Amino acid sequence: MSKKQNKLTPEQQKYQQFAKKREVKRPVIKNCIKAFLVGGTICTIGQAISTFYMYYFNFTEQTVGNPTVATLIFITMLLTGFGVYDHIAQFAGAGTAVPVTGFGNAVISASIEHRTEGFVLGVGGNMFKLAGSVILFGVFSAFIIALVKTILIQWGGL
Amino acid sequence: MVFLWAFLVGGLICVVGQIMFDVFKLTPGHTLSTLVVVGALLDGFGLYEPLIDFAGAGATVPITSFGNSLVHGAMEEAEKHGLIGVITGMFKVTSSGISAAIIFGMIGAILFKPKG
Numbered sequence: 001m002s003k004k005q006n007k008l009t010p011e012q013q014k015y016q017q018f019a020k021k022r023e024v025k026r027p028v029i030k031n032c033i034k035a036f037l038v039g040g041t042i043c044t045i046g047q048a049i050s051t052f053y054m055y056y057f058n059f060t061e062q063t064v065g066n067p068t069v070a071t072l073i074f075i076t077m078l079l080t081g082f083g084v085y086d087h088i089a090q091f092a093g094a095g096t097a098v099p100v101t102g103f104g105n106a107v108i109s110a111s112i113e114h115r116t117e118g119f120v121l122g123v124g125g126n127m128f129k130l131a132g133s134v135i136l137f138g139v140f141s142a143f144i145i146a147l148v149k150t151i152l153i154q155w156g157g158l
Numbered sequence: 159m160v161f162l163w164a165f166l167v168g169g170l171i172c173v174v175g176q177i178m179f180d181v182f183k184l185t186p187g188h189t190l191s192t193l194v195v196v197g198a199l200l201d202g203f204g205l206y207e208p209l210i211d212f213a214g215a216g217a218t219v220p221i222t223s224f225g226n227s228l229v230h231g232a233m234e235e236a237e238k239h240g241l242i243g244v245i246t247g248m249f250k251v252t253s254s255g256i257s258a259a260i261i262f263g264m265i266g267a268i269l270f271k272p273k274g
Binding site: 026028031032034035036037038039040041042043044046047048049050061062064065066067068069070072073074076077080081082083093094095097098099100101102103104107108110111112113114115116119123127130131133134135136137138139141142143145146147148149150151154 | 161164165167168172176178180181186187191194195197202210218220221225236254256260263264267
């Protein structure tokens with residue numbers, strides 16, 4: 001940050017300070033409470049769906065995550081399509097972004113938004129515009145971790 | 159009881175995300191990417207599985223579980239096939255999230271018209 005600031009002219013630095021003073025202070029505590037309540041609620045709904053699948057479809061506690069995630073993304077599709085999700089997200093911040101519904105919303109809203117550009121270049125090309133980074137860093141870090149762990153187990157005798 | 163823990167643990171993970179938004183001023187993209195990496199790391203140290211046993215959907219619904227299941231699938235295959243399994247098993251466990259997102263994204267694009 002300081003490196004960046006050194007390059008600025010004095011006027012620019014003055015402006016930066018001026019802008020910083022007038023930046024709207026974010027109500028951190030209030031936002032955290034909202035995120036906690038909404039995020040917790042989404043996870044509780046997820047737990048209810050999990051219980052349903054475990055009870056009626058013979059999933060175990062370890063495998064039930066998969067159908068639960070798929071169901072939540074389906075619900076997200078409906079909410080995103082009818083324009084409800086944006087309102088909830090506005091209110092809850094990270095409460096809707098961090099659960100898997102946020103991932104679903106990023107994919108689905110991007111594909112709905114770019115539909116006017118056609119299905120191949122619009123929907124196909126932009127579907128993972130926002131969610132791509134999550135997949136990239138998830139896969140790459142998982143690759144490194146699994147690689148290191150496998151090497152340790154196989155040759156390190158862990 | 160598991161409902162209560164799901165609520166509390168899931169809520170807490172969201173609060174961590176909210177703090178990264180507000181205090182560290184990260185974009186949602188940066189926050190989610192970081193959380194995924196954290197989830198992968200936790201599973202690397204074998205800490206995520208106990209959390210799932212404890213909190214159920216409170217641990218599987220947040221995006222951290224995406225990182226966890228990527229590592230999990232990779233490790234599962236790696237035990238059977240050695241190093242190649244790391245690549246072949248990567249999406250084994252987490253396929254539902256990605257395929258659901260793609261399928262419902264396509265259906266959504268067919269059904270709904272963009273607003274605004």
